[in-house]
Amino acid sequence: MIRLICYLMGGKYMKAANFSYYEAKNIQDAIKIKANDEEAVILAGGQSLLPALNMRLSSPSCLIDISKISGLNDIIIDGDYLFIGALATHSDVMRNEIVSQKMPCLIDILKMVAHPAIRNKGTHGGSIAYGDPAAELPALAVATNAEIILSGQNGDRSINANDFYLGLFETAINQDEIVVGIKYPLLKQGQVFLFDEVCRRHGDYAMAGLIANIILSSNKVNDLKLVFFATGDKPDVADKTAKLFLQTGYDYDQLKNSLSSEIDFAGDLNSSSEMKLHLATILIKKIINKLEA
Amino acid sequence: MDDIKVNQNPKLGSIDRPNSYIGRSLPRENAKKHLDGGGQFVDDLTLPRMVHVAFLRSPFAHAEIKSIDTKTAKLSDGVIDIFTAKEIDEVCKPWVGVLGHLGEMRSPEQSPLAKKIARWQGEPIAVVIANSRAQAEDALELIEVDWLEKDAQVDMETALDPNAVIIHPELGNNLFWTRTVNQGDVDKAFKEADAVVETTLDFARHTGVTLESRGIVADWNKAENKMTIYHNGQAPHMMQHIIAKHLDLNEGLVRIISRDVGGSFGIKVHVYPDEMAVTAISKKLGRPVKFIADRLESFTTDIHARCHKISGKLGVDKNGKILAMEIDDLSGIGPFSMYPRTSAIETNQVLNLSGAPYVIPNYKAVGTVVFQNKTPMCQYRAVGHPIAVAITEALIDKAAYKIGMDLDKIRKINFIPDNSYPNKSPSGVPLEDLSHQASMDKLLEIMDIEKFETKKKDDYQKGILSGYGVISMCEVTNPSPLFYGVGGAHISSQDGASIRLEGSGAIHLSSSITEQGQGTEAIMKQIAADQLGVKLESVRVTLGDTDATPYGGGTWASRGAGIGGEAVLKAARKLKDNILNIAAAIMQTDKESLDIEDNNVVRKNGGEGISLQKLAETVYYRGHEIPKGTNPELLATASFLIEGIPFVFTNSAMGCQVSIDQDTGIIKINKFWAVEDCGTQINPKLVEEQIRGGVIQGIGGALFEECVYDDQGNMQNATMADYLVPMAYEMPDIIVDHVTTNSGRSIIGAKGAGEAGTGGAPAVIMNAINNALKQVGAEVISQPITPEKVLKALGKI
Numbered sequence A: 001m002i003r004l005i006c007y008l009m010g011g012k013y014m015k016a017a018n019f020s021y022y023e024a025k026n027i028q029d030a031i032k033i034k035a036n037d038e039e040a041v042i043l044a045g046g047q048s049l050l051p052a053l054n055m056r057l058s059s060p061s062c063l064i065d066i067s068k069i070s071g072l073n074d075i076i077i078d079g080d081y082l083f084i085g086a087l088a089t090h091s092d093v094m095r096n097e098i099v100s101q102k103m104p105c106l107i108d109i110l111k112m113v114a115h116p117a118i119r120n121k122g123t124h125g126g127s128i129a130y131g132d133p134a135a136e137l138p139a140l141a142v143a144t145n146a147e148i149i150l151s152g153q154n155g156d157r158s159i160n161a162n163d164f165y166l167g168l169f170e171t172a173i174n175q176d177e178i179v180v181g182i183k184y185p186l187l188k189q190g191q192v193f194l195f196d197e198v199c200r201r202h203g204d205y206a207m208a209g210l211i212a213n214i215i216l217s218s219n220k221v222n223d224l225k226l227v228f229f230a231t232g233d234k235p236d237v238a239d240k241t242a243k244l245f246l247q248t249g250y251d252y253d254q255l256k257n258s259l260s261s262e263i264d265f266a267g268d269l270n271s272s273s274e275m276k277l278h279l280a281t282i283l284i285k286k287i288i289n290k291l292e293a
Numbered sequence B: 001m002d003d004i005k006v007n008q009n010p011k012l013g014s015i016d017r018p019n020s021y022i023g024r025s026l027p028r029e030n031a032k033k034h035l036d037g038g039g040q041f042v043d044d045l046t047l048p049r050m051v052h053v054a055f056l057r058s059p060f061a062h063a064e065i066k067s068i069d070t071k072t073a074k075l076s077d078g079v080i081d082i083f084t085a086k087e088i089d090e091v092c093k094p095w096v097g098v099l100g101h102l103g104e105m106r107s108p109e110q111s112p113l114a115k116k117i118a119r120w121q122g123e124p125i126a127v128v129i130a131n132s133r134a135q136a137e138d139a140l141e142l143i144e145v146d147w148l149e150k151d152a153q154v155d156m157e158t159a160l161d162p163n164a165v166i167i168h169p170e171l172g173n174n175l176f177w178t179r180t181v182n183q184g185d186v187d188k189a190f191k192e193a194d195a196v197v198e199t200t201l202d203f204a205r206h207t208g209v210t211l212e213s214r215g216i217v218a219d220w221n222k223a224e225n226k227m228t229i230y231h232n233g234q235a236p237h238m239m240q241h242i243i244a245k246h247l248d249l250n251e252g253l254v255r256i257i258s259r260d261v262g263g264s265f266g267i268k269v270h271v272y273p274d275e276m277a278v279t280a281i282s283k284k285l286g287r288p289v290k291f292i293a294d295r296l297e298s299f300t301t302d303i304h305a306r307c308h309k310i311s312g313k314l315g316v317d318k319n320g321k322i323l324a325m326e327i328d329d330l331s332g333i334g335p336f337s338m339y340p341r342t343s344a345i346e347t348n349q350v351l352n353l354s355g356a357p358y359v360i361p362n363y364k365a366v367g368t369v370v371f372q373n374k375t376p377m378c379q380y381r382a383v384g385h386p387i388a389v390a391i392t393e394a395l396i397d398k399a400a401y402k403i404g405m406d407l408d409k410i411r412k413i414n415f416i417p418d419n420s421y422p423n424k425s426p427s428g429v430p431l432e433d434l435s436h437q438a439s440m441d442k443l444l445e446i447m448d449i450e451k452f453e454t455k456k457k458d459d460y461q462k463g464i465l466s467g468y469g470v471i472s473m474c475e476v477t478n479p480s481p482l483f484y485g486v487g488g489a490h491i492s493s494q495d496g497a498s499i500r501l502e503g504s505g506a507i508h509l510s511s512s513i514t515e516q517g518q519g520t521e522a523i524m525k526q527i528a529a530d531q532l533g534v535k536l537e538s539v540r541v542t543l544g545d546t547d548a549t550p551y552g553g554g555t556w557a558s559r560g561a562g563i564g565g566e567a568v569l570k571a572a573r574k575l576k577d578n579i580l581n582i583a584a585a586i587m588q589t590d591k592e593s594l595d596i597e598d599n600n601v602v603r604k605n606g607g608e609g610i611s612l613q614k615l616a617e618t619v620y621y622r623g624h625e626i627p628k629g630t631n632p633e634l635l636a637t638a639s640f641l642i643e644g645i646p647f648v649f650t651n652s653a654m655g656c657q658v659s660i661d662q663d664t665g666i667i668k669i670n671k672f673w674a675v676e677d678c679g680t681q682i683n684p685k686l687v688e689e690q691i692r693g694g695v696i697q698g699i700g701g702a703l704f705e706e707c708v709y710d711d712q713g714n715m716q717n718a719t720m721a722d723y724l725v726p727m728a729y730e731m732p733d734i735i736v737d738h739v740t741t742n743s744g745r746s747i748i749g750a751k752g753a754g755e756a757g758t759g760g761a762p763a764v765i766m767n768a769i770n771n772a773l774k775q776v777g778a779e780v781i782s783q784p785i786t787p788e789k790v791l792k793a794l795g796k797i
């Protein structure tokens, strides 16, 4: 993303264009402003938005700062779900007792998201709402069939993550809506979420990553959902390949063929599409090795 | 903290006496200031009536500027004026980046702002002057430029082809400089060799990525005809000369102040068009003007380095003795040779340094440097070394594999023996006081190299490819006038120090060497206090101000300790002599019976002495009490320069052990070892910081860093998110050890230590990776060695 900008600008800008700033007192307040100004954007932790503004990739009219709204960073058990409030920072989530008991893989995942300083500011909701195709959390939400809770002028609605990501940085959020939280279904008996990724440096966006939602019965993989990230324009679900794996086990060539027909791998500076296809195939093996260990 | 290293330099006296600071790892005092946020960087400075600038830069690698319309932009909020080349050229004369001592160099005139044609993406073409940087950037958007995009010559390998785009038509082709070195008869020797090996290596462009970006505040004072420049550079006196020359000012009335500088690595020792424009704007407007490069600007306008393709050939006899080496190097330097050091030096170093640790009776080297439409390239930490060392050491490993010899053994039998100096490199460069044999022995001992062959085999059984490498290298340090001055550049190879005892008893020291974070100030203090016999905390240091320090070259080419340190030593000894003369007169005894310890003049045989404070008070306030005819000078100044040889060389031996994930191509450096011989270590901890920091930069070059360009010459990764530098997780344990061979050129005996890590690490890492890959018949030859390149080499993709 960032490289696209400097390509276009020839390295011209490092200061944001003028914008107005609005500190929202509560959710309704934020929604009202957003509904009335098409060019206003939500500011949460600012870790993705501010660099984009400074390079003048976008010049919104107004930043609606939601970071001061209280009650948006709860982490609680809500029936059969683990609910994480939009403003919980990555660090909040990593340190949370409930998360470590109910969804330990989330902590492993967040360890790979950026670096401590960024994790202290970057928010769970911001990452889900931004929908960077290379980010871990959108893929996790899709892999676990999480519900994304949106608040708008007509009240709250819930949308399944599988229907939320539409394309490159494109989501089902309406103009008047903000993400208020994410509901992850609690693990069932025999269920595990496993995660792995390959990056050039620790904390970088991955060259390819995989989150697997696995149902085991009598120590065998009974059902499997594979969601890849950093491979295409949004979290890539590979159902066909998962099915193939259930039938034939790990066979590099077969799975690679299947993945290449199922996912439109888009290369970037650090890895060509061919490399991503290879790594995606390897990641299945790595996940299985983890499962066995 | 106070670990005492055995002082192996008898000229410095015993380490067990009071105030013996040379050789001790003392904490550096100025680190506290930075931890406390109390540094003073250029951007911290705000002057009354100061204005800010933003540059309009070419978005194209090569394009004609048909017209620039600034009318609307001038009306933008806060804009004071907008200048193009026309206005800037009225006050600033162009420059040419050539020197006279290295054969013919051809580079055209360069002005601060491009005139009709922009020749790299990022070249400045117009500048907005406004009340704030943000306002200046707002106005940039409103400048209308009618561009005519031209074909760009991006690839250096086709730059000399008949159908290449000629970047400077007046030169006829894209050749900047070429040089051939020919010693002995390589062709004959290759025929006689039992084994001949060849390889071609590729090095991507990378850049210095200083934590603090380039910055300048220029303040023209019309009434005094005085130009004051606050600049985060490395060589204040060089800048003083250049700014005076090109702005037609009285050089004596140009003052350069370089306070804290957040890293430089050679990036900040060159003359940049945008910075020259800032000085011209101040001259025109009569106001202070600030420019701080942002990160995008840094990536596309700070000098790049290391864009080389080099092929090499090595011939050995069946016992492993090297008979001949031949290299052919091509480098692309962007559209201009940088001023004033030129962009020929990196290639020149490759030619001079390849094969330097070894006896190679027949040596031929050809270097070709061409223009291309990319960011200008010039000298960056360890200039040319990574290329020279990598080609030499890759060839030696190949020869060892071919004749079935151990990697350490083939090196040992070919080293120029430690007891044979003064000697010459294969290219004919004079070498002295080196210790390749002792350093390699020490390296093998601390690495425990025997265990790696076993480990490698065990790993292989487990499906892990692991490998190791060892290398030896020479590092250019402490250059003499034969480096730049002889070619016509006003770059001082001499440095000065001035030291005084003040009325309070405090010692003030000033030096022409500058500090960019490496600890210059700390070692200067240690030398002065040690030689004078005073407590460390009583010495105050001033650096980086042409009005306040002696004249000199500044900090580059690892010259601070060896040249600047010697000047401090000599000045301190002179001052001590003056003090003792005065004390002897006051105490009515002979000077030889006195010494200085802990800020007191003491009698060697016991008895009452006199404190420096008392002595100073007597001299300054009650001068009538000292006997007539006594020289009352409590101030001493000394200079030093290296004479008779082009450089003082340092040597190092390095080793590393790596493992490779065959599935992902990810390389892990498990451990790194470096043995450095930099002569006297004034502060061993600072030497080790230099080695470690250098090694990390070398890891960057070997595995991560690359300025990626597309076919049109657009830089693709000009952000810190996309340009990868190694971070904490990517840093292995680096074990540093030393061999000490003092330089015979000075009393202090110190050589440089700043660049070996950067120069040697890429070679040893590549050798270790290839040592691992060899087990499956694979090889990598292009840096950075990315996971994708590894997987391709393994045939996985």
Ligand SMILES: Cc1cc2nc3c(=O)[nH]c(=O)nc-3n(C[C@H](O)[C@H](O)[C@H](O)COP(=O)(O)OP(=O)(O)OC[C@H]3O[C@@H](n4cnc5c(N)ncnc54)[C@H](O)[C@@H]3O)c2cc1C
Residues within 6 Å of the ligand: A041, A042, A043, A044, A045, A046, A047, A048, A049, A050, A066, A086, A112, A113, A114, A115, A118, A121, A122, A123, A124, A125, A126, A127, A128, A129, A130, A134, A135, A136, A137, A173, A177, A178, A179, A180, A203, A204, A205, A206, B721
């Ligand atoms: C150097 C660096 C490395 C990084 N590495 C990774 C990584 O490896 N993996 C990874 O996943 N992320 C990474 N990130 C991104 C980081 O996780 C971000 O913090 C996160 O993606 C966005 O969260 P934020 O709170 O900072 O959002 P902001 O930057 O404030 O906002 C991002 C976008 O989301 C919108 N938004 C934010 N909150 C809401 C909301 N509640 N409702 C509706 N819209 C909203 C904003 O309008 C904006 O468009 C990295 C960031 C940096 C700077």
